[in-house]
Amino acid sequence: MNFFFEVLIGGLLSGVMYALVAIGFVLIYKASGVFNFAQGAMVYFAALTCVGVMDKLGVSLWIALPITVAVMIVLGLAIERVVLRPLVNQPEITLFMATIGLAFFIEGLAQLMFGAQVRRLELPIEDVPSQYLMDHYNILVSQFDIMAALVCGLLVTTLALLFSKTKVGRALRAVADDHQAALAVGIPLQRIWAVLWAVAGLVALVAGLLWGARNGVQFALTFVALKALPVLILGGFTSMPGAIVGGLIIGASEKLAEVYIGPIVGGGIEGWFPYVLALLFLLVRPEGLFGEKIIRRI
């Protein structure tokens, strides 16, 4: 039974990391209807920039971090200005494809600047089993994962406060509800989008640091976006709580499936199991767990 709980908790905690990436997607999709495929590339870019700055300038994490934050904000603003503004009012699918192009561009740019080799990223938290849980419940859970979950919780709380308490947040929600109505009452749409992409860049940075510290900063980080997709399908593309709940479900079920079903069918099912799970779920509820009910009219 202990083993089951270990797998379950490990899965839930890795689900938190998926949720972190999924939140970046939700932020942008909700407010601008853009399905941002480049989120994974942004995660990679953020992590690589942070490590690269530390390497090239020989500075510590605490100096590299603000520099990376600045870079991500500039990147967000640039994306809004160069890619999205000329594409306003195009069909969703065009915008989606533009973000695929964007993903390629960012991946190339990141590797061009800092090289493609795998790098270590040292965060001040160690990836060792938590002593407390081991002593009291005899369960092995990584301290790092717990810390990551806490960071994720903090981030979500901050975002929630930002959305509900500040003027920019209210404007963001207005834009998410209805672009044209928001424009009509004088909300500067383009500035809001720029803020949004910058925030998405920061979320990508947090995700990039955590994932990078876990698995090393490498190109595989861009595939994190692919992990976040089933989470989004399950939770609904427009819901932040959906991203978190979806992340937890996907993380837990994926690890459990790998451990308990994997050996029967030959292993390696982590790659597609979340998708199939999400797909089966969609057949029951096409808009995801927390997604907005889609009403279609002619």
Next chain:
Amino acid sequence: MLYREAGQFKTSYQADGQIFPILQDRLALLALLVIAAVIVPLAASPYALSAILIPFLIFSLAALGLNILTGYAGQLSLGTAAFMAVGAFASYNFILRIPGLPVLLAFVLGGLSAALVGIAFGLPSLRIRGFYLAAATLATQFFVVWCLTKIPYLTNYSSSGVITAQPIVILGYAFDTPDRKYLLVLAVVAVMALLAKNMVRSNVGRSWMAVRDMDVAAEVIGFRLMRTKLLAFAVSSFYCGVAGALYAYAYLGTVEPEAYNLDLSFRILFMIIIGGVGSILGSFLGAAFIVLLPVLLNVIAHSLALPTSVASNLELMVFGALIIFFLIVEPHGLARLWQIGKEKLRLWPFPH
């Protein structure tokens, strides 16, 4: 004056219903086919044939398949490479298990297997649409490649999981040199492109376009949504399956399942974006663009003596930037540019 249809009267139903109603189009297509079938194999080097022209034709066919699904029926798919893989591995197994099976028939069977898989994974499209569907088609991509890696029967228990495509022999005639393979691929692609061109202007194609433009409305006026969507998935997967079989047999020779990865799916998606979504010609233009661009970039990088790592990253960047550029400047792709060119030719030399 060159491209003017004045004076070309249609006096029969047959003349009115033909695929290329304008004389110049017919002549140009005929000339193109003659050049492609006679002059190119004589003139082109084996390298150009096997490294550029054969992949160009095969990718055109795959792009055609995706264009039917995405461009005409409006169902965004990221699983093209998976259908190609099914086509290739099914053909391989049919030839292996059934002695004496003609190769072309095996390709058709491979395509049909891909169509079956396409229908199975197209089922969710009845409930979900848009990005949800795109994400769901990723399931196809990962699941199929996983199956091919994990089920040894499909790769005939080869220890490395790599299959070696059997030699192509049709009626005792071996297609083993680049120019012969090229001619075979050209014939298959030409026939299938013509079929596709015809299909999209038939009632089938019109029902696809109706579903693409607004599926609820299409359903209300009596199109059977389920049939139309699944047919689009089946036909599209058939095309992709045949393309996949050709990819294995006429281009690569030895294939592992990983060759049909997500990257390939994306490349084919780019082909139809750059070429033109919802256009048969666009599939060819896009494939030519995506096949030739890396070659061109390589030549440039070589002449500038850039290190390979820099060159490959620059290639990624140029690729991404070009896609964005195209979407901003001409969302309808190269095919639209060609169309504009034709309009201009019609008016030439008078601009109004």
